[in-house]
Each structure stands twice: as structure tokens, then as C-alpha cells.
Amino acid sequence: MSDSFVLDVTRIREEAQRKMEAGPVTGSYGLDEERVIAILNDVIATEVVCWLRYTRHAISAIGIDRAQVSAEFTEHAAAEMQHAIRAAERVSQLGGDPDFDPATLVQRAHTDYTTPASDDLKAMLENNLLAERIVISTYQEIIRWLGDHDPTTRRLMESILEEEEEHADDIIDLLGT
Structure with a gap:
């Protein structure tokens, strides 16, 4: 059984020339780019809402462990904003x-912009852990849906997912559970 790989470079060159205005989206893309853009715009909303929540928590946290937890929230907030920017850049590419x-933003986000009734560090940590767990699950589903149809967006989402899992792990460490 011989599955020979044959690449029709002439056909690819001709198609690329005919559809220059499509930028990186080629005939072999495999998905509805409008649907991918809509999903990525929801990811942007999710990441911005997470950035806002982490930033508020970093500023309003009080208590004996405030410095450590606030520093972690600040670090996570910066990562969330970078996630939003990276997703936005991909939307633009598409x-x-x-x-x-x-x-x-709030209607499109996968997580809520909820804050505890008090500035209790444990409640903030639990609130952010819940949000991270929601993001992890939704991003896993997006990655499965993308499959091999859009490897660039899939790799972007996998990279963001990896950082979200690290955030959840950091919060678990801070909670001491």
C-alpha cells in the first residue's frame, strides 16, 4: 500500500494568484472563517472580562497575604490582556x-465579571479559580472543534489554554488545597 504524497504546486500558485485579497485564508482553510472570527471575538470578550476581574481583585485585595495574592492577580491580569490581544490579531488576520x-463584553464572555461581596482573599481566589476552570473547559471545546481545519488558530488557543491551566494551578497553590 503506497500512499504517495503529490503536491500540485502549479494549481496552488494559480489559486494563490487569483485570490490575493484573501490574505492568509486559502481554499484549503476548512472552516467558515466568519464563525471562527465570531468565536475568537467571544474569546476576546472573555479575556478582557478576566483582565478586568483580576485587576480589580489585585487592587482591592486586603489581608495578611495581600501582597502575594495581589502580585499573582496582577501577573494573571497581564496575561489575560495578552491573550485578548493575540486573539484580536488572529481575528484581523482572518x-x-x-x-x-x-x-x-459581558454578554459575549464565557465567564462573569463577579466579585465577592467582600474583599476576602479566599473568596477572590475561589472566584478566579472558577473562572479559570470555565475558560479551560470552553477553550478545550474550541480546540477540539478547530481540529486540523485551522492549525494556526488551534495552536493559538492551545497556547492560551496552557497559560490558563497554569493560572488555575497557581490559584490552587495559593488556596493551599
């Missing part, structure tokens, strides 16, 4: 408009 509209 020909879409990154959606940072403050009026719709």
Missing part, C-alpha cells in the same frame, strides 16, 4: 474586526 465593544 479578515475580521476584533470586537472590544465595552457594551457587549
